[in-house]
Amino acid sequence: KKWVYTFGGGKAEGRALDHDLLGGKGANLAEMCSLGLPVPPGLTIVTRACALYSENGRAIPDSLKAEVLAGISVVEGMAGRRFGDAERPLLLSVRSGARASMPGMMDTVLNLGLNDETVEALARDSGDARFAWDSYRRFIQMYGDVVMGLDHEVFAELLEDEKGRIGKEQETEFTVDEWRRLVDRYKEVIGEETGEGFPQDPAVQLWGAIGAVFASWMNPRAVTYRQLHDIPADWGTAVNVQTMVFGNLGNDSATGVAFTRNPSTGEKALYGEFLVNAQGEDVVAGIRTPQNITEIARIASGSDRPSLEKVMPDAFADLCAICDRLEAHYRDMQDIEFTIEQGKLWMLQTRSGKRTARAAMKVAVDMADERLISREEAVARIDPAALDQLLHPTIDPSARRDIIGAGLPASPGAATGEIVFTSEEAVQAKKEGRSVILVRVETSPEDIHGMHAAEGILTTRGGMTSHAAVVARGMGIPCVSGAGGIRVDLRNEKLIAAGTTFARGDVITIDGSSGQVLKGRVSMVQPELSGDFGRIMEWADASRRMTVRTNADTPADARAARSFGAEGIGLCRTEHMFFEGERINVMREMILAADEAGRRASLAKLLPMQRADFTELFSIMHGLPVTIRLLDPPLHEFLPKTDEEIADVAVALGMQPLELRQRVDALHEFNPMLGHRGCRLAISYPEIVEMQARAIFEAAVLAARDTGAPVVPEIMVPLVGLKAELDYVKARIDAVAADILNEAGVGIEYLVGTMIELPRAALRAHVIAESADFFSFGTNDLTQTTFGISRDDAAQFLNTYRMKGIIDRDPFVSIDYDGVGELIQIAAERGRRTKNGLKLGICGEHGGDPASIRFCEETGLDYVSCSPFRVPIARLAAAQAAI
Ligand code: ADP
Ligand code: MG
Ligand code: MG
Numbered sequence: 001k002k003w004v005y006t007f008g009g010g011k012a013e014g015r016a017l018d019h020d021l022l023g024g025k026g027a028n029l030a031e032m033c034s035l036g037l038p039v040p041p042g043l044t045i046v047t048r049a050c051a052l053y054s055e056n057g058r059a060i061p062d063s064l065k066a067e068v069l070a071g072i073s074v075v076e077g078m079a080g081r082r083f084g085d086a087e088r089p090l091l092l093s094v095r096s097g098a099r100a101s102m103p104g105m106m107d108t109v110l111n112l113g114l115n116d117e118t119v120e121a122l123a124r125d126s127g128d129a130r131f132a133w134d135s136y137r138r139f140i141q142m143y144g145d146v147v148m149g150l151d152h153e154v155f156a157e158l159l160e161d162e163k164g165r166i167g168k169e170q171e172t173e174f175t176v177d178e179w180r181r182l183v184d185r186y187k188e189v190i191g192e193e194t195g196e197g198f199p200q201d202p203a204v205q206l207w208g209a210i211g212a213v214f215a216s217w218m219n220p221r222a223v224t225y226r227q228l229h230d231i232p233a234d235w236g237t238a239v240n241v242q243t244m245v246f247g248n249l250g251n252d253s254a255t256g257v258a259f260t261r262n263p264s265t266g267e268k269a270l271y272g273e274f275l276v277n278a279q280g281e282d283v284v285a286g287i288r289t290p291q292n293i294t295e296i297a298r299i300a301s302g303s304d305r306p307s308l309e310k311v312m313p314d315a316f317a318d319l320c321a322i323c324d325r326l327e328a329h330y331r332d333m334q335d336i337e338f339t340i341e342q343g344k345l346w347m348l349q350t351r352s353g354k355r356t357a358r359a360a361m362k363v364a365v366d367m368a369d370e371r372l373i374s375r376e377e378a379v380a381r382i383d384p385a386a387l388d389q390l391l392h393p394t395i396d397p398s399a400r401r402d403i404i405g406a407g408l409p410a411s412p413g414a415a416t417g418e419i420v421f422t423s424e425e426a427v428q429a430k431k432e433g434r435s436v437i438l439v440r441v442e443t444s445p446e447d448i449h450g451m452h453a454a455e456g457i458l459t460t461r462g463g464m465t466s467h468a469a470v471v472a473r474g475m476g477i478p479c480v481s482g483a484g485g486i487r488v489d490l491r492n493e494k495l496i497a498a499g500t501t502f503a504r505g506d507v508i509t510i511d512g513s514s515g516q517v518l519k520g521r522v523s524m525v526q527p528e529l530s531g532d533f534g535r536i537m538e539w540a541d542a543s544r545r546m547t548v549r550t551n552a553d554t555p556a557d558a559r560a561a562r563s564f565g566a567e568g569i570g571l572c573r574t575e576h577m578f579f580e581g582e583r584i585n586v587m588r589e590m591i592l593a594a595d596e597a598g599r600r601a602s603l604a605k606l607l608p609m610q611r612a613d614f615t616e617l618f619s620i621m622h623g624l625p626v627t628i629r630l631l632d633p634p635l636h637e638f639l640p641k642t643d644e645e646i647a648d649v650a651v652a653l654g655m656q657p658l659e660l661r662q663r664v665d666a667l668h669e670f671n672p673m674l675g676h677r678g679c680r681l682a683i684s685y686p687e688i689v690e691m692q693a694r695a696i697f698e699a700a701v702l703a704a705r706d707t708g709a710p711v712v713p714e715i716m717v718p719l720v721g722l723k724a725e726l727d728y729v730k731a732r733i734d735a736v737a738a739d740i741l742n743e744a745g746v747g748i749e750y751l752v753g754t755m756i757e758l759p760r761a762a763l764r765a766h767v768i769a770e771s772a773d774f775f776s777f778g779t780n781d782l783t784q785t786t787f788g789i790s791r792d793d794a795a796q797f798l799n800t801y802r803m804k805g806i807i808d809r810d811p812f813v814s815i816d817y818d819g820v821g822e823l824i825q826i827a828a829e830r831g832r833r834t835k836n837g838l839k840l841g842i843c844g845e846h847g848g849d850p851a852s853i854r855f856c857e858e859t860g861l862d863y864v865s866c867s868p869f870r871v872p873i874a875r876l877a878a879a880q881a882a883i
Helices: 018-033 048-055 063-077 118-126 129-146 153-165 176-194 203-215 220-229 295-301 315-329 356-368 375-381 384-391 425-431 447-452 465-477 532-545 557-564 572-578 582-592 598-619 643-653 657-666 679-684 684-708 723-744 760-762 779-787 791-803 822-832 848-859 867-883
Strands: 004-008 040-046 092-098 108-112 237-243 254-259 271-276 334-341 346-352 403-406 408-411 412-419 437-438 455-459 480-481 487-489 495-498 502-505 507-511 516-519 549-550 567-571 625-629 713-717 750-755 773-779 839-842 863-866
Touching: 004 018, 004 063, 004 779, 018 040, 018 092, 018 237, 018 346, 040 063, 048 203, 048 237, 063 237, 092 203, 108 129, 108 203, 108 567, 108 791, 118 129, 129 153, 129 176, 129 203, 153 176, 203 237, 203 863, 237 567, 271 867, 315 334, 315 346, 315 557, 346 437, 356 375, 375 532, 375 867, 384 425, 384 867, 408 465, 412 425, 412 455, 412 549, 425 437, 425 447, 425 723, 437 447, 447 465, 447 572, 455 465, 455 507, 455 557, 465 480, 465 867, 480 507, 532 867, 549 867, 557 598, 557 867, 567 598, 567 863, 582 598, 582 643, 598 684, 643 657, 679 684, 684 713, 684 723, 713 723, 723 750, 750 760, 760 779, 760 822, 760 839, 773 779, 773 822, 779 791, 779 822, 822 839, 822 848, 839 848, 848 867, 863 867
Parallel strands: 412 437, 437 455, 455 480, 549 567, 549 863, 567 625, 625 713, 713 750, 750 773, 773 839, 839 863
Antiparallel strands: 004 040, 040 237, 092 108, 092 237, 254 271, 254 334, 334 346, 403 516, 408 480, 412 507, 487 495, 495 502, 507 516
C-alpha cells in the first residue's frame, strides 16, 4: 500500500477525487497542482495512516518514516533546497487535513526545519536576517504549543513582556537582535517547563510535528466537533507536509484568505482579507486588522488602508485569474488561502465555501445563468432545510442579542411582542393592533385562536413534536418550546428568566430558528420570495414528479399555502374549525346532548358554519383538489377540564356544573389516542358524518357556481382499520351526495378515500382499496401505532434514545424507512394491485421533511401534503428526489 503522495511542479500523484484517501486539503492541493496553479511542492500522508499511528502506540512506524523521507527527497528536488541543509535549507509546513473540513480544529506547524544553524543560512540566503529570526520565533512558538504541549499563552506573554521592555507596539518593528533575544527566552522557558531542550534536529522536529497532527485528531476540540457534525472517528486525518512560502518576507509579501464570491450575499465578487508582511494565522488571529482585497470592498467598508488591488496589482490580477479557473474547474464557489512571497502568488488551499442560505440561492442561480452548472444542479445544490431561513423574518445578524433563555427551535423565524399568558388576551391584543408573544407552560387545542393571534409562541415544557411545536409550524408562527430555564408564574403574571422578572406587557423576542429567547425588541431581516428564490422554485417545479399540497384548516392557511405554490389541500382537519369563537359551545352542546335528536339539533346549528368554511376553501383553491377529513379527535378534547372552565361552560350551556362534570367524566378515556375517535365516532354517531357531508356538497355546489371552476371534493375517512368501517361511512356520504346533487340538479364528481394510519389498514390495503378512491398516509398516527409510542409522551425518552445511540433520528420528524416505511410500501403495492393507479399521498408532518419526501418519491406516491410554510421546502425536496 502507498502511504505518501507527492505534488508539485505542475504534477501530482493524487487527484481531487481521492478525497477520502488524501483528506480535503491534500486532494485539492494535488488537484490545483495538476491544473498548473502555483502550489508549493509537498506530500500528503494518507488518512489511513492516522489509525496506523494510533495502533502503533502513538508512534510513527519506521516503514512510514521511510516513505515520508523518500517523498521529502522528491520535494527537495522540486524546491531546489534540502531539508536541514546548512546552505539552502528547505523549510516545511506540517498541516492537518481531514476528509470533512474541520476549520481550525486541528493544528498546523509552520517554518519547520529551522534551528540555530539553519536560521543563519536562511538569513544569508534571503538577505533578510530580521525575516529569518521572525520565522524562527514563530516556529518555536508553534512547535512549543502544538508538539511540546506548552500553552500558547506562555509565548504570547513573553512576547508582550518583550514589547514592553523595548517599548514597541508592533511586532513588525522588531529588529534582528530583539528577535534573537526573544528566541533565547522561548528556548529557556521551554527547557524550564518541559525539562527538555527545543529539538535542533530537523528530522526530530518533523516526526514530532507529524505525530502531533495525528494526535490532534483525538484532541477534545476535534472530538466535540466531530460529534456535533456526525463525522466518524475512524476517518482519521491526513498530514500535508509542504514547502514553506513566506508572506513575512518584507512589504512585497503578504498572506490572505478569500472567497470567490461573497459568502453572505452570494454576489459575484472576490471577497476577502489579507495582511502585508505576515504569515499564516496572523489574518485570523486578530493581532493586526486585515485589509480588504478589492477596492470596491475597501470603499464599502470605509477602510482607509489600501486594498490588495492597489498595493500589489500584479498579484491581485493573478489571484482573480486563478479564482476564475478554480470556479470553472470545481463549478462552485471556493474558499481559498494564499500567500504572496516577494510579489509572487502561491495557492495554499481551496475548498467549496460555506455560505448563508441567501448566498447559496444567488450563487446557484448565477452559476446556472453563467452556464457553469445546469438548472437541475442549481436546484440540487440548495439545502431544503435552509429555506426556512428565507421564508420567515430572521434576526438581523448584526443585532445585539441579549439572551435570557433558550429552548428548542420548534418553529423557525423570529418574532417580537409583549408577553401575554392567555389565549384570550392574545386575541384581544390582536384586535387592538398590538403584537404579542404567547407564553405558556404548554399549549392545548383550546389555545388555537390565541396561537393564531400571537406573533410568536414560547412554552417552558414540551418537545419538537409537542402541541405548540406542531401547531406553530403548521401556522408558520415562530415558536420556542421547552425553554426549561424559564419559569412562568401564572398567578402573578410574571416570567422569570436569567434572574430577571418580566411582567405581562414587557417586550421579548424569540428566535424559533435557534431556540433563543431575547430581551426587548431586536431588529429583523424580512424574507424575499421573488428573485432568485422564485427562479429556483420554478426550476424545481420543472423537475419534480410529485404534486405538493398543503395541510390547511383555515382560509388564511389556504391563502398562504397558495402563495407558496401549493397545488391543492391534502388535509383539512375539520375539527380545528370547531374551536373558533362561538362554535366551540355549539360543539359542546352537541357532544353533551342526551340523545340523537339533541345532537341533530346542535348539528343543524353547525351546518351553516361548516358550509361557509368549505365554500371559502373551495373558492380559494379555485379548482385545485381539496381533501377534507371527517371529524377525528376524541370528543372530550372539546370539553372543559378544570373546575373553573366547567363553571364557565355550564353557564354558557345552561347546565348545572355538577351535571356537566358528570358528563365530562363519563366521556373520559384512558387512552384517547387509541379510543373513541376517527371513523369510530362516525359509526357511533352517523348524524355527524351526515352533517359534514351535507356541508361539503352544498359548499361544492355553491363554489362551483360562484367561481365557475370545477370542484372535486375528496372526502377522507380517518382511522380506518377494517373495510367494513369504510363501507359504513361511505354509504352515508354517498346517500347525502345523491340527495343534494339530485336536488341541485348538478353533477359534481367526488372521491371518498381513507387515511392509512393503522398497521392493520396497511396490511389489508388490497381489501380496503376495493372501497377507497384514494389513500392518504397519516404518518403521525402510523408512526405512533407502528412503534406503539405515544407522540405526546415520546419527547423525553426519544431524546434519551438518541443520546444513547438507540435511534439516529426522531421517527416523528423523519420517516422510519425500515418499519413504518415498509408498511407504507406494502399498502401502496397492495392497494394498487386492487386498483391500478390508486391515488396515493402523505399528509403527516413527514410530508414537509426532505428525507421523508425522498422516501415518498421512491415509493411512487402521487403527492405530499405539508403545512403551508413548508410548501416551498417540499417543492424543492420533491424535485431533488426526482433529479
Ligand atoms: P487550517 O486547516 O487550520 O486552515 P492550514 O493547514 O490551512 O490550517 O494552515 C493554516 C495557515 O498556515 C494557512 O492558511 C497558511 O496561511 C499557513 N500555511 C500553511 N502552509 C503553508 C505553507 N506551505 N507556506 C506558507 N504558509 C502556509
Ligand atoms: Mg486552512
Ligand atoms: Mg391521524
